[in-house]
Amino acid sequence: MEHFDQLYQALNEVVGYIYPNEIELRWSILIVLYPYITGLVAGAFILASLNRVFEIKALKPTYEISLLAALAFLLVATMPLIFHLGHPERFYELMMTPHSSSAMAIFGFVYLWYLMVVLLLEIWFDYRRDFVVWSQESKGLKKFLYKVLTLGSNDISPKALKLDDKLGYIITVVGIPSAFLLHGYVGFIFGSVKANPWWSSVMMPVIFLLSAMVSGIALILVTYMVINYFRKQKIDMLCLDSIGKYLFYTIIIDFTLESLDQIHRIYEAEESFDIISLLISGKLFFTMSIMQVLAGTLIPLFILGFFQFYKPKEKIRKTAYLISGILVLVGIFFMRWNVVIGGQLFSKSFYGFTSYKIGLIGGEGMLAAGVWMVVPILILVFLLWLLPPWKKQHSGG
């Protein structure tokens, strides 16, 4: 009966006409986290690849950080999905008996490809020389871990390292389309729901991808500053300025595409338009106009844009970069929120709304969501402890 009580409570929040199966939102905050976290992964990785493939020297200090951050978040990316299942312990069935017509089943393989073939390999090739060196220098658990990671080969002759570098490069090149695929695919999962006019758009994968890049770059910006703060190191302003520059450009492209999508909607004004404009001006006003557009896009855009023409003192710039980075991260979170939650708030009859009340506790509550945001940060701390980028000896000298 408890379930009924929830249902009937939700029923009281309904306005207008809606179908019975639309009263309760099925996709909760956990499903908001799924594209959010995957986006951070893809974005961070693309930044790292830019660095390597296009040899952008200024971004060098963030290369390993980006890869490790991508790995930390990737390891957690599927967790919100799995714990959203009624039977989380059955998740592996998706990989055992995948159905070719299921978008989600194929995602399992896209994910594995990206994790095993792209990210882990790229990190491995990048660090292999250090594994060998560190396995000889360190003691105890670390020594053991490094030994395992070397796969028992201590070959760090220039020839072997050159091969590593070459293979790493190939993987990066393969990795860029893979990262695009990974996150474009998440966008596709939403964009291909043809029954939902708020989701169904061919632009969706592209928008998801661009917003992923925005959030990933912001993540690295913030992570880089936080790491340097804890290590009491001076921040490389040239690097920070160039991350800021790339963040600025991607926000512009992302914002343009999203606006284009909305303008297209407004001009076409299909039969779903009335309900969608009510949605935007009503239930999504705070999360969309205030959090996503104003705080998450316009303010950072203004700050970063300003810095492209005029560069104030370092101290001011640092603070402003940190604030912009955090604002962008929050803004993109709400962008995912507006897509996932927003798409379920209105009835497919186009005549009514339901509402979403997020609980504090429980598997789909705020605390559970918080856990899935903290775990990747802990993993990242562990990875930075095990594979400190600042202790790497760069082959160039």
Add this chain to the structure above:
Amino acid sequence: MPKHILRLIILFVIVIGLFLVARQFLIPESFGEYGHYRANSIEENANHDIKYVDRAECAECHDDIAALKQGGPHKNINCQTCHGPGNLHIEDPTPENIVKETEREFCGRCHNKNAARAKLIKQIDINEHNIESKCIECHNPHEPWN
């Protein structure tokens, strides 16, 4: 080929091999017999205990209430819609194993204002309609106009 690349390839082969082996064990036995699902699940579902009893069963003991209900607007509502499944109760008829809800919210499930139902069920606003007392103090649930 350098040693580490060879080891890497072996590692990948092992991982993929383990996956393929695990698949042999983890795919349910009857999977795919009829379609892309576990064939045994049909039988398992068919074997679930039936919780709702035939609507005529209740009237065998509660004939007074059944008769009363038959004359009122709730005549088409199954007893178990309001009282929950009756399988345990008909075997061992005690008040403990059957639901009896008496709060206003209970009637509100069907009668509270809701645009989707307005034409089907008479609607009242549960926060306005005679809020001093419970619904059942004025309306008999089995014959609301009695």
